[in-house]
Amino acid sequence: MPYTTLLFDLDHTLIDGHASEAAAFDYTLTRAGAQDPSDYLAPYREINSELWAAVERGEITPNDLRSERFAQLIAATDLEADPDTMGDDYVHGMGANGDLYPGTIETLDALADIADLALVTNGIGDVQRARIARLGLDKYFDVIVISGEVGVAKPGPEIFDLTFEALGQPDKGTTLMIGDSLSSDMAGGIAYGIATCWYAAHSTGMTVVPVDHTITELDELLPIVSGA
Ligand SMILES: [Mg+2]
Structure with missing residues (x-):
């Protein structure tokens, strides 16, 4: 895998x-x-x-x-x-306010069976905690790191250090960062030495950032993660 x-x-x-x-x-x-x-x-x-x-x-x-x-x-x-x-x-x-994109729960459900999941978000603690609770996201994630709570943000390495520590230092070689932002998610993941998957559903144009995977639907992650 x-x-x-x-x-x-x-x-x-x-x-x-x-x-x-x-x-x-x-x-x-x-x-x-x-x-x-x-x-x-x-x-x-x-x-x-x-x-x-x-x-x-x-x-x-x-x-x-x-x-x-x-x-x-x-x-x-x-x-x-x-x-x-x-x-x-x-x-x-x-x-x-705000809803999950359609199919998100089904995909997280399937991924949580085969991998450890962490949420790493640049945001205000009160906002993100309220949404995570309202949308029932807690149970899919082993670790939740919110920049407003820890004082460091993507793309810097410190927030990745905190996440890896909380996850018990997983292998960087089998860790994948998934996100829509080229400047924080993709640039941050690349600089940290982990694989990256750009969620490009709501973006226009092509990326010049050398990501490992690009998807436009979240469920495209399943074969990427399982190696099917
Ligand atoms: Mg984002």
Whole structure:
């Protein structure tokens, strides 16, 4: 069997992150008094992606961006609201919304029979814990590592060190990192010396990152992992 340990990303790999982000944003902006939340979506997306890039560079932690993204949105627009309240509302909305992609549970069920599974996610602890519990993901994963809880994030090696330690130091040669992000999941896995599988269902274009496998449906993992 080529792979006995699987490290999974969460957002946009198992969870439909776009749907939960849209619902959480709508909830947060409505409570902040916005007439039309969609007016604020473009500036928010730009601010948010800049801040997550800073997390990947190790300059800030996910906890830092919880309120900061809304402080920057308020500064850049006519919104008059409290950034901490908006940060809390968004965390609540993200935890309460979002579904797994179709077929995710069936695939995790089959994979958990033949491999050890870990969840390794760049995110805020409160958000991810609420979603993991609501979606019943706990039972499939031997180890769950959330960057907001441990203070280090993908693609850096420290979060992989923590994961390997929690898993009991599995063989790097039979470990596979699965995720949608080339900059955090794939680059992080390659730098750590493990195999990588890019989940490209929601991406456009080709990757220049040298991944080992590319899939567009999660159930394509089954033959890759079992070596069938
Ligand atoms: Mg992701």
